[in-house]
Structures are given as C-alpha cells and as structure tokens.
Amino acid sequence: MNTVFALIAAAGTYATALMFGTLGETLTEKSGNMNLGVEGIMYMGGIFGLIAANRYEAIVGEAASNGFMAIVIAILGAFAAGAVAGLLFSFITVTLRANQNVTGLAMTTFGTGVAKFAGEHMRNSLGGYVSVSNHLKDSFSMKIMPKFLQDIPLIGKVLFGQPHFFYLGILVAVLMHLFLTKTKKGLYLRAVGESPATADAAGINITKYRYIATIVGGGISAIGGMVYTMTTAGCVWIEASLAGVGWLSVALVIFCTWKPLNAIWGSVLFGSLMIMYLWIIVPFFPTELYKILPYVVTIVVLIIASMRNNKEKQPPANLGLNYFREER
Amino acid sequence: MAETSKKTPFVRLAKRELMSPAKAWGIRGAAILTALIIGSLPIMLVGVNPFAAYGVIVQGSLGKSVYLQQTVKIAVPLLGCALAIAPCFKMRFWNIGAEGQLTAGAIGASAIAFYLGKTLPGAVSIPLMFIIAAICGGIWGLIPGFFKAKYNTNETLFTLMMNYIAIGIAAWLQGGPWEGRPGTQIIDQFDPKTYLPKVFGVHAGWIIVLVLAVFMHIYMTKTKHGYEVAVIGDSENTARYAGMNVGKIMMRTMFLSGAIAGIVGFIVVSGANHTLTKGVAAGVGFTAITVSWLSQLNSYVMIFISALLAIISKGSSTLNQRMGVPASVAEIVSGILLFCMLSCEFFINYKLIFRKKSDKEA
Numbered sequence: 199m200n201t202v203f204a205l206i207a208a209a210g211t212y213a214t215a216l217m218f219g220t221l222g223e224t225l226t227e228k229s230g231n232m233n234l235g236v237e238g239i240m241y242m243g244g245i246f247g248l249i250a251a252n253r254y255e256a257i258v259g260e261a262a263s264n265g266f267m268a269i270v271i272a273i274l275g276a277f278a279a280g281a282v283a284g285l286l287f288s289f290i291t292v293t294l295r296a297n298q299n300v301t302g303l304a305m306t307t308f309g310t311g312v313a314k315f316a317g318e319h320m321r322n323s324l325g326g327y328v329s330v331s332n333h334l335k336d337s338f339s340m341k342i343m344p345k346f347l348q349d350i351p352l353i354g355k356v357l358f359g360q361p362h363f364f365y366l367g368i369l370v371a372v373l374m375h376l377f378l379t380k381t382k383k384g385l386y387l388r389a390v391g392e393s394p395a396t397a398d399a400a401g402i403n404i405t406k407y408r409y410i411a412t413i414v415g416g417g418i419s420a421i422g423g424m425v426y427t428m429t430t431a432g433c434v435w436i437e438a439s440l441a442g443v444g445w446l447s448v449a450l451v452i453f454c455t456w457k458p459l460n461a462i463w464g465s466v467l468f469g470s471l472m473i474m475y476l477w478i479i480v481p482f483f484p485t486e487l488y489k490i491l492p493y494v495v496t497i498v499v500l501i502i503a504s505m506r507n508n509k510e511k512q513p514p515a516n517l518g519l520n521y522f523r524e525e526r
Numbered sequence: 527m528a529e530t531s532k533k534t535p536f537v538r539l540a541k542r543e544l545m546s547p548a549k550a551w552g553i554r555g556a557a558i559l560t561a562l563i564i565g566s567l568p569i570m571l572v573g574v575n576p577f578a579a580y581g582v583i584v585q586g587s588l589g590k591s592v593y594l595q596q597t598v599k600i601a602v603p604l605l606g607c608a609l610a611i612a613p614c615f616k617m618r619f620w621n622i623g624a625e626g627q628l629t630a631g632a633i634g635a636s637a638i639a640f641y642l643g644k645t646l647p648g649a650v651s652i653p654l655m656f657i658i659a660a661i662c663g664g665i666w667g668l669i670p671g672f673f674k675a676k677y678n679t680n681e682t683l684f685t686l687m688m689n690y691i692a693i694g695i696a697a698w699l700q701g702g703p704w705e706g707r708p709g710t711q712i713i714d715q716f717d718p719k720t721y722l723p724k725v726f727g728v729h730a731g732w733i734i735v736l737v738l739a740v741f742m743h744i745y746m747t748k749t750k751h752g753y754e755v756a757v758i759g760d761s762e763n764t765a766r767y768a769g770m771n772v773g774k775i776m777m778r779t780m781f782l783s784g785a786i787a788g789i790v791g792f793i794v795v796s797g798a799n800h801t802l803t804k805g806v807a808a809g810v811g812f813t814a815i816t817v818s819w820l821s822q823l824n825s826y827v828m829i830f831i832s833a834l835l836a837i838i839s840k841g842s843s844t845l846n847q848r849m850g851v852p853a854s855v856a857e858i859v860s861g862i863l864l865f866c867m868l869s870c871e872f873f874i875n876y877k878l879i880f881r882k883k884s885d886k887e888a
Contacts, residue, residue, distance in 0.1 A: 296868040299620050300819040303812050308861025314854035315568055452683050484702050490694030493687045504679040513680060
C-alpha cells in the first residue's frame with residue numbers, strides 16, 4: 199500500500215503536464231474542433247516557455263531574477279505559442295474550411311519542427327545549452343504546501359507534496375468545469391460542439407466560439423509542454439523526451455470523457471501508469487508491455503462507452519466536423 | 527447575439543462552379559510556391575541565403591545517383607502508406623493508424639525473418655514475409671473497423687491508440703525475446719536471404735509501391751468495391767438504402783488498408799532496415815495522411831506529393847551538413863507546405879465577393 203501512495207506522489211509532476219495538455223484539448227473539443235496538433239503545440243510550449251524564462255533571466259540578470267516572475271513569464275511565453283497555433287488551426291479549419299484531422303496532423307509536423315528548430319537555434323547562438331540558473335530551477339519545481347501537511351502519513355505526499363503547477367492545473371480544471379456547466383457562455387460553447395446548426399439558428403456566433411475555444415485551448419495545452427520541460431526535464435531542452443506527451447493528452451481527453459474534473463484524477467492515473475513499471479514490479483511481466491497499459495485502458499473505455507451508448511460519455515456530437523451554414 | 531445590421535458583409539463567399547483541373551492545379555502550384563517563400567523565413571533567421579539553401583536541398587536530394595536513391599528510399603514508405611489510407615478517407619473513415627498497421631506488418635515480417643530466415647531460401651521466405659505482413663497489418667486495421675461497424679466506436683481515437691500498442695509490442699520484442707546480444711536492446715540483422723533484392727541501386731520496394739499505386743487507382747475507380755466505398759463516403763444512408771452492407775464494406779476496406787500499410791512494413795524491414803526497431807514507422811503513417819489528402823486521394827498525384835516531401839526531407843539533411851541549418855527545417859517547411867496546400871483548396875472551391883460601393887448605401 200505504501201508503494202502505491204509513493205507511486206502516485208511521484209507521478210504528480212508528470213501528471214501535471216498531462217493535465218494541462220488534456221484540459222486545453224478538452225476545451226477545444228467542446229467547441230467541436232478536434233485539434234490533433236496537441237503534440238506539436240506542447241512541443242512549442244515546451245521550448246518557448248523555456249526560452250521566455252531564459253531571456254527574462256538574461257535581461258534582468260541572474261541576481262535580480264525572481265522565481266515568481268520567471269514562472270509567470272514562462273507561462274505567458276508558452277501560452278502565446280499555443281494560442282498562435284490554435285489561431286492558425288482555427289483559421290485553416292473554420293475560415294478556410296479544411297479537414298480538421300489533416301490540419302491537426304500538419305500542426306504536429308509544423309509544431310515539432312518549429313520547437314526543434316528554435317531549440318537548436320538557441321543552442322547554437324547561446325553556446326552550450328539553454329537553461330536557467332539553479333535558483334530559478336528550484337522555484338519551478340518548488341513544493342509550496344506547508345511541511346506539516348506533507349508529513350501526514352500516506353496521503354500527505356500525494357495531496358500536498360506536489361509542485362505548484364499541479365495545484366494550478368486543478369484550479370484551471372475547476373474553473374473550466376464551472377465555466378462549461380454553470381455559465382451561459384459555457385452552455386453556448388457546448389451547443390456549438392454538439393449541434394452547430396441549432397446553435398446557429400439560436401443566434402450563437404459559431405465562428406467566434408470555435409476560434410476562442412481553440413486559441414485558449416491551444417494556450418492551455420502549451421502550458422503543459424512548458425511544465426514538462428521546466429519540471430520533469432529539469433529546465434533543459436531535450437527534444438526526444440517530450441515525444442508522445444501530446445498524443446497521450448489526446449488519449450486522456452477521451453479517457454476523461456470530455457470532463458475537465460476527470461482530467462485531474464485521469465492525468466494522475468495515466469502518469470502513474472506511465473511510471474508504474476519503475477515502482478511495482480510484476481514478475482515475468484515485461485516493462486515495455488506495461489507501458490502500453492494506458493492505451494489499452496483508453497481503448498477499453500472507448501469501446502464500453504460506445505457499446506453502452508451512454509449519453510453522458512459521448513464525444514461532442516459534431517466533434518471533428520466543420521460547420522457549413524449553406525449545407526444545413 | 528443575432529445579426530441586427532442589414533448591411534451586406536464586407537466579404538461573402540460563393541461556391542464556385544467546377545474549376546477546370548488545369549486551373550485548380552495552377553492554384554495548388556502557387557500554394558507550393560507560397561509555402562517555399564514562407565519557409566525561407568527560418569532559413570534566413572539562421573543567416574543563410576534561402577536561394578542557396580533551396581539549391582542545396584534540390585542538389586542534395588536529386589543531384590547524384592546516391593542522393594536520388596536515398597530520396598527514393600524515403601518516398602517509398604510514404605507513398606505506400608498514403609495509398610493505404612486513401613480508401614478509408616474516401617469512406618470518411620478517419621484511419622490515423624497507418625503507423626501502427628505498418629508496425630504490425632513489420633512485426634509479422636520480422637517474425638518470419640527471425641525464426642525461419644536462416645533455414646528457408648529467399649524465394650520462399652520473402653513472399654511469406656510479404657503475406658504475413660499483409661495479414662498482420664490487415665488485422666490491426668480490422669480491429670477498429672469491426673468496432674466502428676458494430677458499435678460505432680470513434681475510429682480516429684481507436685486507430686490512434688492502436689499505434690502505440692503496436693509500437694509498444696515492437697519495443698518489447700526489441701528489448702526482450704528477440705534481443706540480439708543481451709543488454710543491447712537491438713535485434714540482430716536478419717539473414718541476408720531475407721533481404722529484398724535491389725533494382726537500380728534501391729531495394730525493390732519502389733516497384734511494389736508503384737504497382738500498388740496502379741492497383742489502387744483501378745480498385746478505387748473501376749471496381750464495384752471502389753464504388754461502394756465512394757457511396758458510403760458521400761452518404762452512408764444512401765448506401766444503406768441501396769442495399770449495401772455498410773459494416774461489411776467498412777471492415778473489408780479497413781482490412782485492405784491495414785494490409786497495404788503492413789506490406790509497407792515488410793518493405794521497410796526487408797528492404798531498408800534488415801531488422802526490427804520500435805521506430806520502424808518513424809512517423810510515416812502520420813505524414814502519409816497529409817500526402818493522401820493533399821493528393822485528393824488520387825493515387826498518381828500521391829507519387830508526386832510523396833516525392834516532394836522526400837526531397838525536402840533528404841535535402842534538409844544535406845543542408846544541415848553543408849550550411850549548418852538545423853535539419854528540423856524540413857519539418858517546418860513540410861508543415862507550412864501542408865498548411866498552404868490545405869488552405870488553397872478553399873480558393874478552388876469558393877470565390878470571395880467583396881462589397882461593392884453601391885451595396886453600401888442600400
């Protein structure tokens with residue numbers, strides 16, 4: 199039992215990156231836009247968050263740099279990169295009416311390319327590698343909860359031993375849940391994703407809702423990439439290590455049945471599954487097969503949801519489809 | 527919320543009459559040109575003259591027969607997977623699992639090469655690898671096809687997950703039961719008897735995919751199967767009303783699609799790599815989707831588009847060696863190219879009508 203709690207506590211950092219990725223894509227998909235470019239967006243978030251923090255420190259000087267400011271700037275840098283990607287996706291799919299799947303995949307190619315290029319360019323122009331000083335590194339993975347709470351046996355580390363980004367992610371999830379279920383705008387957004395024709399007839403501006411949801415969603419996903427680089431990867435740009443995080447986030451959106459609150463425990467569960475092979479060793483069961491467990495679980499969820507035809511667990515009815523008013 | 531102003535909007539859209547193919551391809555050509563111009567921005571950012579850079583890309587991918595052979599080697603799996611995906615997309619079945627189907631086929635082919643490669647003569651083992659790869663890839667495609675047909679399970683997400691499972695199995699084989707020297711995490715090179723013969727310096731895979739291109743073109747345009755796929759793509763209800771068994775056609779098409787991707791897996795294992803790695807697909811399955819879509823699902827156009835992407839990819843690695851431009855510029859330029867070509871379809875299908883002065887007063 200102790201191992202399980204230790205595992206979950208350790209998974210928190212990795213889970214945080216997934217949580218942001220998932221929340222962003224959930225918001226995007228609620229509008230009916232399926233942006234398969236999350237992988238590319240998180241790559242861009244990863245590098246531009248790092249570059250933003252690095253530049254901030256270079257400008258104000260290492261001594262004067264403030265951990266809190268560095269975090270805010272890294273978030274803004276990543277968010278901006280993701281928002282631009284979301285804008286581009288919306289422009290091509292909503293305004294220019296291109297196929298969403300294909301555009302999303304092109305976004306993945308483009309985003310990973312831009313991120314790798316930017317990373318290598320920074321490395322070449324700065325010499326050595328791009329990073330931040332140690333005291334900023336510490337502030338990025340600081341555990342903010344009071345020590346006595348962390349010392350609670352078993353659950354202390356799980357609930358209170360996480361870096362601040364984890365709690366920020368939970369805050370975003372709760373706010374998104376409230377927005378989608380309790381506000382008029384949230385209702386409109388869901389209507390756009392479920393039945394754009396109906397929403398259009400009711401006078402809701404489909405284009406506006408899809409654009410905004412995709413831009414904000416892209417930004418939130420990109421923060422996940424930044425969190426990954428600044429915590430799990432230790433503030434250093436390692437291209438290969440981010441590979442697959444974005445795709446896992448797309449999977450997680452399904453696993454969480456398009457509900458922001460589910461993303462909290464869902465990402466912790468997936469994060470745990472991803473590192474479980476290090477903690478819970480099952481004799482004779484190979485680790486590589488262990489690692490595909492999250493994907494198998496997602497497929498099972500997908501199948502069961504479709505078999506039961508459970509209305510609560512379905513994707514937005516118009517997910518992945520563009521809306522053409524003249525083809526109503 | 528509601529539109530209250532009665533003014534004519536500044537720009538409005540109108541569907542075009544069918545544009546002549548020549549003009550449509552002219553627009554697409556212009557889109558490619560635009561993409562290359564935008565793509566020169568990152569090249570200029572690192573202080574390299576874009577004209578020189580594009581020159582190196584062309585020279586480094588087509589200039590020597592060795593380069594050309596390497597470019598063809600990149601284009602072969604891309605074209606093969608694009609051909610595999612086309613019938614699914616025609617049916618509006620969003621199969622983004624070519625990556626996994628390719629890997630499944632590669633695993634099947636490798637199983638034959640691993641266990642029987644030393645004992646069987648090449649004339650037996652190579653065709654056997656081909657067939658097993660097609661079956662493995664086909665089954666990998668059939669699974670999501672079955673659940674889509676039976677329960678309407680979302681195929682985009684299902685096929686995506688199947689990719690990671692196939693890659694995970696390959697990773698397990700690579701580091702586990704098939705590992706060569708313990709601890710290396712690498713499977714030994716297979717017996718040379720299992721290698722695809724070379725024709726004009728490149729493994730014979732290029733002949734296989736060109737034959738497949740012709741086969742798929744005929745299949746899609748001249749056969750009953752191809753017609754059924756097209757009808758389902760246009761309207762599933764129409765297909766059902768016409769008495770077609772939509773589920774069966776879906777499963778059949780997914781098996782075919784997976785089988786072709788599996789054959790590509792065989793080509794990569796037997797022709798290029800001579801071993802199995804978890805990265806056997808190397809993102810080809812995803813890139814091929816864009817190739818397929820940009821070609822309007824036309825087999826012959828796919829040859830051109832996959833060649834174009836292969837030229838950018840091979841040329842960029844030469845560019846990296848000669849001028850120090852990061853090789854990832856290939857992905858950026860490919861991405862921009864895809865965006866531009868996706869966007870240009872809009873201008874082929876619609877025309878923009880700007881508000882005239884006289885409308886303003888009305």
